[in-house]
Amino acid sequence: MTGIRAGILGASGYIGGELLRVLLGHPRVAAVVPVSRRLAGRRVDGVHPNLRGTTELVFRSMDDVSPCDVLFLATPHTQTMDMVPGLRSVAPCLIDLSADFRLRDPVVYERYYGTVHTNPSLLADFVPGLPELYREQLEEADLISVPGCMATAAILALYPLSADGLLDGAVWVDGRIGSSGAGSAATSTNLHAERSGAMRVFAPAGHRHEAEVRQATGLEITMSATGMPEVRGAQVVCRGRLSTPLREPELRRIHREHYADEPFVRIVAQRRGLYRLPEPKVMHGSNFCDVGFALGDDRDVVLVAALDNLVKGAAGNAVQCLNIRMGWPERLGLAFPGLHP
Amino acid sequence: MEKGDGLMALSCPECESEVSPPEPVRQHEVLECPDCRAELEVIAVEPVVLALAPEIEEDWGE
Numbered sequence: 001m002t003g004i005r006a007g008i009l010g011a012s013g014y015i016g017g018e019l020l021r022v023l024l025g026h027p028r029v030a031a032v033v034p035v036s037r038r039l040a041g042r043r044v045d046g047v048h049p050n051l052r053g054t055t056e057l058v059f060r061s062m063d064d065v066s067p068c069d070v071l072f073l074a075t076p077h078t079q080t081m082d083m084v085p086g087l088r089s090v091a092p093c094l095i096d097l098s099a100d101f102r103l104r105d106p107v108v109y110e111r112y113y114g115t116v117h118t119n120p121s122l123l124a125d126f127v128p129g130l131p132e133l134y135r136e137q138l139e140e141a142d143l144i145s146v147p148g149c150m151a152t153a154a155i156l157a158l159y160p161l162s163a164d165g166l167l168d169g170a171v172w173v174d175g176r177i178g179s180s181g182a183g184s185a186a187t188s189t190n191l192h193a194e195r196s197g198a199m200r201v202f203a204p205a206g207h208r209h210e211a212e213v214r215q216a217t218g219l220e221i222t223m224s225a226t227g228m229p230e231v232r233g234a235q236v237v238c239r240g241r242l243s244t245p246l247r248e249p250e251l252r253r254i255h256r257e258h259y260a261d262e263p264f265v266r267i268v269a270q271r272r273g274l275y276r277l278p279e280p281k282v283m284h285g286s287n288f289c290d291v292g293f294a295l296g297d298d299r300d301v302v303l304v305a306a307l308d309n310l311v312k313g314a315a316g317n318a319v320q321c322l323n324i325r326m327g328w329p330e331r332l333g334l335a336f337p338g339l340h341p
Numbered sequence: 342m343e344k345g346d347g348l349m350a351l352s353c354p355e356c357e358s359e360v361s362p363p364e365p366v367r368q369h370e371v372l373e374c375p376d377c378r379a380e381l382e383v384i385a386v387e388p389v390v391l392a393l394a395p396e397i398e399e400d401w402g403e
């Protein structure tokens with residue numbers, strides 16, 4: 001079988017599991033190399049039971065990794081930045097899903113992540129892993145940094161208006177996220193008794209992803225985030241003011257102009273039906289990001305986006321970047337449309 | 342407006358997207374806008390005029 005060899009560092013986490021699921025079914029990936037410090041030697045389907053019957057793979061330790069064509073880094077924030085220089089000899093292309101190379105400015109990184117950036121000279125070498133904004137750069141990129149899940153949703157929600165200079169002043173982004181966004185560590189936050197049924201405003205203002213949204217859109221962003229009683233899904237509701245009055249058909253036309261050719265962005269702003277605006281419920285497992293809009297009084301505008309935080313918000317988006325980087329059709333391995341009901 | 346394939350190109354009164362009802366178009370026929378999914382009623386046929394069909398609003402939060 002011809003195809004590439006793809007390594008995954010941090011393959012035992014939820015994003016690592018999604019990378020495994022997508023890459024094992026990808027027609028141009030011949031071998032997947034799952035790496036986990038904690039679980040080296042153990043079977044992959046032990047922690048990712050959905051993969052039972054699809055793979056006999058066993059986690060490896062880092063010392064065991066032979067060269068790959070691409071390496072996905074599903075490793076923790078603040079630790080990944082120290083690993084990157086040593087990994088460049090393992091694979092010619094690194095796709096980082098941690099936050100460590102998302103922000104251009106190391107001062108901003110320190111403010112949001114509470115620690116000094118240890119490899120600031122590499123920051124400018126990473127291309128943001130957001131095809132809708134950076135497709136051409138991704139075609140040539142050897143270092144790719146995939147944005148945060150709610151950041152991806154917010155950037156795609158805001159981009160049509162921000163790119164055309166149609167938003168005026170501050171934008172408030174209200175993010176909602178399922179529990180899988182908190183990772184697979186057994187912390188007290190993740191206890192069922194504490195989490196089940198909760199709609200917890202864990203970041204009333206200044207959520208970390210706001211720095212990414214600010215960087216990508218150039219807008220003055222304030223972001224809050226609430227943990228929802230769901231496992232998967234992220235949704236953002238962004239409120240802003242138009243710089244010039246627009247009618248709804250004009251908003252629709254602007255969205256269409258930006259996203260008509262995007263394989264994974266759907267414009268969802270419907271007058272009828274149960275799912276009139278983007279809703280994560282029907283996007284589980286899919287690589288879509290749905291974006292929608294509504295007008296309020298005067299020049300108030302509401303922009304909504306939804307995605308699966310582990311797919312378009314992480315692993316799926318990373319594979320979309322891989323497809324672009326390799327010159328493959330962008331939808332390869334990512335065709336699953338989500339579930340309903 | 343006529344299109345070459347015999348479909349009529351009309352504009353959705355809600356979102357102004359193109360709506361192409363299959364001919365012949367009948368009075369009181371209900372169509373769906375492919376874009377905003379509004380239900381549109383044919384209120385006249387010569388020429389064809391579309392209007393938003395009445396609907397019941399749902400409220401999830403009161």
Ligand SMILES: [Zn+2]
Pocket residue numbers: 353354355356357358374375376377378379
């Ligand atoms: Zn319409």
